[in-house]
Amino acid sequence: MQEPTLLLLTALADEPRHGYALMREVAEISDGRVRLRTGTLYGALERLQREGMVRVEREEVVDGRARKVYALAEPGVTALAEETARLRALAVEAERRLALRPGFRGATA
Amino acid sequence: MQEPTLLLLTALADEPRHGYALMREVAEISDGRVRLRTGTLYGALERLQREGMVRVEREEVVDGRARKVYALAEPGVTALAEETARLRALAVEAERRLALRPGFRGATA
């Protein structure tokens, strides 16, 4: 799983959101580092629906603009939980190895 | 940065290793989940050298077999440290959000 996808699932983890809100949320989570393009966003959303990770919870019209509100499906919750656990373990291992290097000054500050 | 690349840099983080040893190391780090293909390995190694992350430390011949021993260059150390810090923060955030879900049972066990 790549980072944009991981960010997307994370942005959906606490509550359902529509596409455009997801773009803003992902930017915020990543401190502005990752700006999802619409091509990536809607492409990923479609793929994640095919894979059963995400579902459309409802469609609404707000101020004359159509919205699709996406939500994490159960497989998505499980996948996200497993992925983050895996990644956290990997990060810890990488940092352990880096600390083994002679003269290493942590970049974590 | 994708996971195979991250795993590769992690495998090089503590000490220099040659290609085949990297395949074994990556498999071990990932608990056997990720088996680097030679195409991925040598392709990534070449790319990472172009990017200045990795360098060939030395070439040796052991038991009649030629080896190239790869090492992390300084930019690789920095990149790995930053990437892991970023990923760890993201994992923490994802887990925080997951914990907010009603009735969530941690998959971290």
Add this chain to the structure above:
DNA sequence: CGCCATATGCCGGTCGCCGATATATGTGAG
């Protein structure tokens, strides 16, 4: 002698992501 582990390398295909483009409405500036 054949098989497996060691060891490196290339090549075609797939797939996720990027960049650009299109479409449409509401809001605020000029």
Add this chain to the structure above:
DNA sequence: CTCACATATATCGGCGACCGGCATATGGCG
């Protein structure tokens, strides 16, 4: 009133990392 901008969704071509398969070569074991 009009133009620009934020909101909102969607499609398309292309690129690049990774995968799977193949090729090549040596040393050790049965």
